[in-house]
Amino acid sequence: MTDQGDALYLDVAVRLRKAIADGVFPPGSRLPSEHVLAQEYGVSRNTVRRAMEVLREDGLMASQQGARRTVLALPRLQSFGELRSFSRWARSIGEVPSGRVDVLERRPADLAQAHALGLRPGDPVVYLVRVRLLTGVPVMIERTAYPERVGALLSLVDLERESICERLEEHGIAFAHAEHTIDAAGADAEDARLLEIPAGTALLRERRRSTDHQGRPLEWSQDRYVGDAVAFTIRNSVAASPLVRDRPPVTGK
Amino acid sequence: MTDQGDALYLDVAVRLRKAIADGVFPPGSRLPSEHVLAQEYGVSRNTVRRAMEVLREDGLMASQQGARRTVLALPRLQSFGELRSFSRWARSIGEVPSGRVDVLERRPADLAQAHALGLRPGDPVVYLVRVRLLTGVPVMIERTAYPERVGALLSLVDLERESICERLEEHGIAFAHAEHTIDAAGADAEDARLLEIPAGTALLRERRRSTDHQGRPLEWSQDRYVGDAVAFTIRNSVAASPLVRDRPPVTGK
DNA sequence: AAGTGGTCTAGACCACAAC
DNA sequence: TTGTGGTCTAGACCACTTG
Numbered sequence: 001m002t003d004q005g006d007a008l009y010l011d012v013a014v015r016l017r018k019a020i021a022d023g024v025f026p027p028g029s030r031l032p033s034e035h036v037l038a039q040e041y042g043v044s045r046n047t048v049r050r051a052m053e054v055l056r057e058d059g060l061m062a063s064q065q066g067a068r069r070t071v072l073a074l075p076r077l078q079s080f081g082e083l084r085s086f087s088r089w090a091r092s093i094g095e096v097p098s099g100r101v102d103v104l105e106r107r108p109a110d111l112a113q114a115h116a117l118g119l120r121p122g123d124p125v126v127y128l129v130r131v132r133l134l135t136g137v138p139v140m141i142e143r144t145a146y147p148e149r150v151g152a153l154l155s156l157v158d159l160e161r162e163s164i165c166e167r168l169e170e171h172g173i174a175f176a177h178a179e180h181t182i183d184a185a186g187a188d189a190e191d192a193r194l195l196e197i198p199a200g201t202a203l204l205r206e207r208r209r210s211t212d213h214q215g216r217p218l219e220w221s222q223d224r225y226v227g228d229a230v231a232f233t234i235r236n237s238v239a240a241s242p243l244v245r246d247r248p249p250v251t252g253k
Numbered sequence: 254m255t256d257q258g259d260a261l262y263l264d265v266a267v268r269l270r271k272a273i274a275d276g277v278f279p280p281g282s283r284l285p286s287e288h289v290l291a292q293e294y295g296v297s298r299n300t301v302r303r304a305m306e307v308l309r310e311d312g313l314m315a316s317q318q319g320a321r322r323t324v325l326a327l328p329r330l331q332s333f334g335e336l337r338s339f340s341r342w343a344r345s346i347g348e349v350p351s352g353r354v355d356v357l358e359r360r361p362a363d364l365a366q367a368h369a370l371g372l373r374p375g376d377p378v379v380y381l382v383r384v385r386l387l388t389g390v391p392v393m394i395e396r397t398a399y400p401e402r403v404g405a406l407l408s409l410v411d412l413e414r415e416s417i418c419e420r421l422e423e424h425g426i427a428f429a430h431a432e433h434t435i436d437a438a439g440a441d442a443e444d445a446r447l448l449e450i451p452a453g454t455a456l457l458r459e460r461r462r463s464t465d466h467q468g469r470p471l472e473w474s475q476d477r478y479v480g481d482a483v484a485f486t487i488r489n490s491v492a493a494s495p496l497v498r499d500r501p502p503v504t505g506k
Numbered sequence: 507a508a509g510t511g512g513t514c515t516a517g518a519c520c521a522c523a524a525c
Numbered sequence: 526t527t528g529t530g531g532t533c534t535a536g537a538c539c540a541c542t543t544g
Contacts, residue, residue: 007513028468033529044515049530062430064466065530066522072430072468176315177325184437184457184480202455204437205480213317215281215325227437227458260532286510297534302511318511319541 012041012051020060020071030068031061085175086132086140087163095134099142101159102194103129106151113145116209116220126151130159131194138195139229144221175218178210182232191224202227265294265304273313273324283321284314339385339393340416348387352395354412355447356382359404366398369462369473379404383412384447391448392482397474421471428471431463435485444477455480 016037019025031037034052038045052069055061062070090097107127114121125145132140146154150173157167165175185205192199204225210218269290272278284290287305291298305322308314316322343350360380367374378398385393399407403426410420418428438458445452457478463471 009513035529044517046516047514050513059430059432062464062466062468063530064523066528067466067524068529070467072464176317177312179312181484182435182457183484184455184478186453186455186480200439200453200455202437202439202453202480204435204457211315211325213315213320214323215315225437227439227455231434231436262532288510297536299535300533303532316511317542319509320543321510 008043009047009050009054012037012043012048013054015041016051016055017060025071027071029071031071033068085163085165086142087166090134096136097163098133098136099160100131100133100138101128102131103127104154104159106148109145113220117145117147117217119147124148126154128154128159134229137229139226141191141194141224142221143223144219146219147217150218173218174212175210176213177215178208181207184227185224187224195224195226197226204230204232206232261296262300262303262307265290265296265301266307268294269304269308270313278324280324282324284324286321338416338418339395340419343387349389350416351386351389352413353384353386353391354381355384356380357407357412359401362398366473370398370400370470372400377401379407381407381412382447387482390482392479394444394447394477395474396476397472399472400470403471426471427465428463429466430468431461434460437480438477440477448477448479450479457483457485 016025016031025031032040034045034048037048041048052061052063056063059072061072064070087097105127106124108122109117109119109125111121113119113125114123117125119125125147128142128144128146128151130142130144131138132142150168153168153171153173154164156171157164169175183205185203187195187197187199187201187203189199191197191203192201195201195203204227206221206223206225208219208221208223210221212218269278278284285293287298287301291301294301305314305316309316312325314322314325340350358380359377361375362370362372362378364374366372366378367376370378372378378400381395381397381399381404383395383397384391385395403421406421406424406426407417409424410417422428436458438456440448440450440452440454440456442452444450444456445454448454448456457480459474459476459478461472461474461476463474465471
C-alpha cells in the first residue's frame with residue numbers, strides 16, 4: 001500500500017502466479033527448486049523465497065523442508081494480500097457497489113464505541129448507518145462510529161457511491177490494520193426493515209476496529225450481512241504462523 | 254510444524270514479545286531500530302526482521318517505511334494466527350472440550366463431499382456427526398466427511414474426549430492447510446434437536462476443507478456454531494492478510 | 507541531512523526428503 | 526548421497542519519515 005509497486009519479488013510473484021495459471025505448473029505438481037527459479041528469473045534465491053511467501057499467503061502452494069514446493073490450486077483472480085473495502089471487494093467480483101444512508105449524525109459515544117475508539121463515553125463521534133447494495137440488492141448494514149477528526153472528512157465523500165476507505169486515503173487517513181470479530185445473530189426489526197427480509201433471519205455479524213499505522217483508531221463498525229448473499233473465506237496453514245510457545249525454549253541456542 | 258523449534262528468529266520473537274508484555278515497550282511507543290535490536294540480541298538485522306514478521310502477523314506491531322515500528326497493543330492471551338482445532342481452542346480458553354457422536358458410518362459421497370475430497374459422487378467416505386460441548390454445554394455441530402484412508406483411522410480415536418486432529422497426527426496424517434468459508438444460517442430441525450435450541454436460531458456456519466502438505470484432501474466439514482456462544486476473531490494488515498471476502502460457494506445448504 | 511525500514515545480493519550451514 | 530527448503534550473515538542501495 002505504501003508503495004513498492006515495483007518491488008522485484010512482486011514481479012517474480014506475478015510471473016510465478018501467471019505460470020501456474022497458464023498450466024506451466026499444474027496443481028499437484030512440484031515447482032522447480034528455488035535455485036533454478038532464481039537463475040531463470042535472474043534474481044537471488046532470497047528474492048525467489050520472498051515471492052514464494054506471497055504465493056503461500058494466498059494459499060497457492062505449500063512447502064515442506066527437504067521437498068520441492070507443491071502447487072496447491074488454481075490461482076485466484078486477484079491477490080488477497082490486502083484488506084479490502086466493501087466497494088473494492090464488490091468491484092473485484094464484478095458487482096456494482098452502492099450505499100443508502102439511513103443515519104448520519106454527530107452523537108455522544110456509547111460504551112462500546114468509546115472503548116474501541118479510545119474515547120470517554122459521551123465524547124462526540126460521527127455515527128453512520130448505511131445499507132450496502134450489490135447491483136441494487138441490499139446485502140449488508142454498516143453501523144460505524146468515527147472519531148471526530150475522521151468523521152469530519154465524511155462530508156467530502158459521496159456516501160451513496162464512493163468508497164469511504166478509498167476517499168479518506170486521499171486525505172491522508174490510511175487504514176492499515178483491522179481486527180474483526182465474527183459471529184451470528186438474528187435480524188431485529190430495524191435490520192429486517194433495512195435489508196428487506198423477515199425478522200429473525202440469520203445474519204452474519206462482523207465487529208470491526210480499524211487503525212492506522214500507529215494503531216490510532218479510525219473506525220468502529222458493526223456490520224450485518226445477509227447470510228446467503230455473502231460469505232467470508234479464510235485460508236491458513238500451519239507453516240504460516242508458528243505456534244506461540246508458553247515458555248521460551250530452554251535450549252541454549 | 255516441521256521443526257525449527259530452535260530457530261533463532263523465534264527466540265528473538267519470544268524475547269521481543271516478552272519485552273512488550275513486561276512494559277519495556279508500551280503500546281503506542283516506537284521500538285528501537287532494527288540495527289540497534291540486532292546488536293542488542295547479537296543477531297543480524299535480517300534475523301530481527303524475520304522476528305518482526307512473526308509479531309506483525311500476530312498484530313502486535315505496525316511498520317511504516319522510514320519510521321520506527323509502533324507497538325500496537327498488549328499481547329493477547331492466544332494467537333489467532335492459525336485456526337486451531339476445537340479441542341485446542343477450548344483448552345486455550347480454559348474450557349473442557351468434549352464430544353457426543355450422533356452418526357459415524359461409511360456411506361457414499363454426495364456431490365459436495367466428492368468435489369471437496371477429490372472423489373467421484375458415490376465413492377465411499379466416512380461420515381461423522383458430532384455435537385461439541387464446552388463444559389457440558391452444546392455449542393457446535395460438526396458434520397465431517399473423511400476419505401477412506403483417513404476415516405479408517407477414526408476407530409483409534411476416543412471421539413467423545415480426544416482431538417481427532419491431534420490423534421491423527423500421531424499416525425502420520427498432518428493437517429497442514431485449511432480453507433474456511435464462514436456465513437450465517439438458521440437452525441433446522443436437526444440442528445435444534447442436537448444443540449437444544451429453538452429452530453430458526455441464528456447459527457454461524459463454517460465449511461472447512463483441510464489438506465496435508467501436498468494438498469491432498471484430509472477432511473471436508475460443515476460446522477454450525479451457536480451464535481452467542483462462539484465468535485471468530487481475525488486480525489489483518491494491509492501488508493499481509495489471511496482474510497478474504499469471497500463470493501458464496503454454490504450453496505446446497 | 508540523518509535515520510529508518512524495505513529491498514536485494516551472494517554467499518553459508520543445517521535438517522530433512524527422496525532417490 | 527544428493528538435492529532441497531529453512532535459516533542466517535554481512536554487506537549494499539533506495540524511499541521514506543523525521544527533525
